[in-house]
Amino acid sequence: MSPSEVPAPEGALRSTLDARQAVLDQVRAMLIRQLYLRREPDEIDPDTPLFGSGLGLDSVDAVELLVSLETISGIRVPDNRAAVNALRTVNSIVDLLLGAPPGSKAGEGSADPEKQLPAVRTSVALSEQPHVRCLRVSGEGAVQLLDRVCPRELFVRDSQMMHTLLLDEAGTTAADVYVCRDDESFILLVEERPGFSAQDHLRAAAAGVAAEIQPLDGTHQLVSLDGPYAWELMAELVGPHVVGLPYMSFFHGEGWTCFRAGKTGEYGYALLAERARAAELIAKVKELGRPFDLGEVGQDVLDQCALENGFFNVRREGSAGLTPLELQLQWRVSRRKEGFIGAEALARRRQEPAGRRLQCLIAPQPLAAGEAVSVEGKPVGTVLNAGLSPSLGAWAALAILELPFAYPGVDLEMGTRRARTACLPLVINRSLLVSPHRDSYHNRAARELPPLDPRGGRAPV
Amino acid sequence: MRRFEGARVLVTGASRGLGRALAVAFAGEGAFVWIHYQGRADQAAVTLEQVRGAGGTGEVLRFDLRHKAQIEEGMQRALSEHGPLDVLVNNAGILCDSPAALLSSEDFDEVLAINLSGMFTCSRAAARSMLGRGKGAIVNVASVAALRATPGQAAYAASKAGVLALTRTLAIELGPRGVRVNAVVPGLFDEGMGPRLDHRVRERMLESTPARRPGRASELSEAVLFLASEQASYVLGHALVVDGGLSL
Numbered sequence: 001m002s003p004s005e006v007p008a009p010e011g012a013l014r015s016t017l018d019a020r021q022a023v024l025d026q027v028r029a030m031l032i033r034q035l036y037l038r039r040e041p042d043e044i045d046p047d048t049p050l051f052g053s054g055l056g057l058d059s060v061d062a063v064e065l066l067v068s069l070e071t072i073s074g075i076r077v078p079d080n081r082a083a084v085n086a087l088r089t090v091n092s093i094v095d096l097l098l099g100a101p102p103g104s105k106a107g108e109g110s111a112d113p114e115k116q117l118p119a120v121r122t123s124v125a126l127s128e129q130p131h132v133r134c135l136r137v138s139g140e141g142a143v144q145l146l147d148r149v150c151p152r153e154l155f156v157r158d159s160q161m162m163h164t165l166l167l168d169e170a171g172t173t174a175a176d177v178y179v180c181r182d183d184e185s186f187i188l189l190v191e192e193r194p195g196f197s198a199q200d201h202l203r204a205a206a207a208g209v210a211a212e213i214q215p216l217d218g219t220h221q222l223v224s225l226d227g228p229y230a231w232e233l234m235a236e237l238v239g240p241h242v243v244g245l246p247y248m249s250f251f252h253g254e255g256w257t258c259f260r261a262g263k264t265g266e267y268g269y270a271l272l273a274e275r276a277r278a279a280e281l282i283a284k285v286k287e288l289g290r291p292f293d294l295g296e297v298g299q300d301v302l303d304q305c306a307l308e309n310g311f312f313n314v315r316r317e318g319s320a321g322l323t324p325l326e327l328q329l330q331w332r333v334s335r336r337k338e339g340f341i342g343a344e345a346l347a348r349r350r351q352e353p354a355g356r357r358l359q360c361l362i363a364p365q366p367l368a369a370g371e372a373v374s375v376e377g378k379p380v381g382t383v384l385n386a387g388l389s390p391s392l393g394a395w396a397a398l399a400i401l402e403l404p405f406a407y408p409g410v411d412l413e414m415g416t417r418r419a420r421t422a423c424l425p426l427v428i429n430r431s432l433l434v435s436p437h438r439d440s441y442h443n444r445a446a447r448e449l450p451p452l453d454p455r456g457g458r459a460p461v
Numbered sequence: 462m463r464r465f466e467g468a469r470v471l472v473t474g475a476s477r478g479l480g481r482a483l484a485v486a487f488a489g490e491g492a493f494v495w496i497h498y499q500g501r502a503d504q505a506a507v508t509l510e511q512v513r514g515a516g517g518t519g520e521v522l523r524f525d526l527r528h529k530a531q532i533e534e535g536m537q538r539a540l541s542e543h544g545p546l547d548v549l550v551n552n553a554g555i556l557c558d559s560p561a562a563l564l565s566s567e568d569f570d571e572v573l574a575i576n577l578s579g580m581f582t583c584s585r586a587a588a589r590s591m592l593g594r595g596k597g598a599i600v601n602v603a604s605v606a607a608l609r610a611t612p613g614q615a616a617y618a619a620s621k622a623g624v625l626a627l628t629r630t631l632a633i634e635l636g637p638r639g640v641r642v643n644a645v646v647p648g649l650f651d652e653g654m655g656p657r658l659d660h661r662v663r664e665r666m667l668e669s670t671p672a673r674r675p676g677r678a679s680e681l682s683e684a685v686l687f688l689a690s691e692q693a694s695y696v697l698g699h700a701l702v703v704d705g706g707l708s709l
Contacts, residue, residue: 080563243656246659438555438571
């Protein structure tokens with residue numbers, strides 16, 4: 001679609017979206033000024049997470065941010081319980097400033113339909129991760145090689161992880177990668193888009209570089225434990241110190257390595273075990289997991305959780321030939337870095353007029369990847385990833401939309417069916433409210449947690 | 462001769478961590494140990510097994526330290542079944558870290574409720590029984606957080622400072638009637654909350670600890686057993702700091 005053919009919002013919708021863009025600009029400026037972010041405003045995508053990953057803010061930043069919000073807008077977020085939901089992404093701050101939509105406050109609404117929720121949302125879920133490629137990159141040229149393929153600066157200390165991407169020459173996303181610095185070498189945990197091989201990609205990039213790329217898949221097995229009480233089961237499995245393991249870091253045990261990561265919005269741990277030890281370790285997890293009502297879930301369940309939380313899925317929306325600019329993944333790339341694979345294409349793409357942006361939506365009826373979506377009869381985009389969300393009792397989806405429509409709160413049509421764009425994340429994760437120093441799965445009845453669905457089960461449209 | 466042969470001891474928060482180590486240490490000295498827990502029945506059962514393994518006897522006891530009626534009922538049981546209580550170790554506690562400017566009143570109140578009010582209610586019940594017999598010892602587990610400020614620990618530090626003040630007051634009130642009340646002030650330990658702290662916080666604490674290592678559970682047990690024993694018969698209202706020098 002050429003720029004002249006791009007439909008534009010009209011009437012009331014246009015004023016609403018213009019107002020939202022103005023507040024978004026204000027929030028971006030405030031974040032840069034207040035938190036000294038070395039980023040241009042348009043590098044801060046609206047769905048960028050604020051804490052943990054994304055902008056990587058900490059609790060001291062949260063205080064600064066809330067004081068600034070109160071100063072500029074008079075809006076008061078009373079405490080940590082309210083803040084965990086109000087300060088999740090840039091867009092959630094915009095929502096806050098615009099006056100949160102009804103039912104978005106934690107604690108309102110009806111109880112969750114517990115029976116339908118997967119263990120990953122209520123207790124702990126175990127899943128095998130055979131699709132994740134595990135590679136060790138070592139040798140004198142390891143840093144040089146990774147610097148060539150990573151679109152952000154390789155600032156990662158020993159025992160820490162960095163979340164980034166692998167891009168192809170066209171600048172489109174080819175793999176979702178954790179780069180883990182393990183003393184002098186690196187462990188890469190890679191999810192690839194179909195047809196892409198991270199190992200081949202690295203081999204090709206390693207020409208003339210003294211780096212060894214060793215696949216670990218044959219010798220190791222990767223499983224993950226995710227859920228609001230995953231920390232408690234992990235503490236029994238590997239010892240209480242795992243509870244204090246900071247997000248995006250890892251440590252070695254006897255025959256296994258434990259990574260604190262996850263893409264579900266809940267406490268998440270990946271265990272990379274030597275094949276000889278894996279069966280024993282998994283059996284122990286299952287045994288220890290019984291009192292935790294451990295669920296065994298497939299990747300489809302984890303993918304659905306990732307969708308509800310806005311975690312990038314390279315096997316779905318990541319396979320659509322889009323760059324990090326459209327996918328709202330600019331926090332995983334650096335504008336200042338040059339010379340990595342895909343850098344030139346990305347730089348060219350930045351010179352073009354802004355085109356499309358990934359946007360989350362919710363619908364009461366089924367949605368499917370590949371479906372066209374319209375606004376008042378005008379086509380504005382395509383669904384890339386969709387699934388029934390048990391947490392919401394509705395369909396959640398990600399669609400690539402023409403930029404003028406890529407905001408929360410826009411009514412969309414797919415034929416006779418309706419959907420509405422929404423602000424990520426779609427759920428209030430219990431992991432935000434469960435504290436390892438206070439709570440226990442075995443004492444969960446003592447803690448009243450708000451429903452996962454911030455809309456309290458109300459119809460999305 | 463074992464130091465607590467035939468004595469009845471209640472340790473709160475004994476299903477795991479330092480509480481478990483304390484329960485087992487008392488058992489090793491011949492005590493009957495009430496193993497209090499709040500949520501982890503399975504873990505309390507493990508403690509009981511270890512208590513028996515150490516040559517002692519015991520029983521598990523569940524009550525929620527946030528609910529006064531439950532505490533009263535639980536303490537009543539501990540004070541009557543198997544004979545009156547000789548030692549109460551108020552060990553149970555929770556953490557809820559957040560910058561004070563963001564800390565919710567509910568979280569603050571909950572930390573105070575369990576760490577301080579719950580301790581008070583347990584102590585009051587035990588004190589009445591001990592006063593009647595003219596003997597008994599109460600040992601409260603405070604924390605170095607009461608002496609040394611750590612960002613994010615407003616509620617925890619306030620609760621533990623309260624524990625020290627409560628200890629002194631109880632000591633002065635109960636001392637004349639033969640009931641001794643003291644406190645231990647642990648620093649960073651390899652059991653309980655220590656290992657569960659964010660590794661970055663833990664590293665910083667270790668750097669400030671002259672002993673250059675976390676304490677071992679047995680090193681805290683020794684201090685608690687001393688304060689609860691006849692060897693400490695002239696020690697009242699004391700806060701015994703067991704922190705490898707962290708608070709210096």
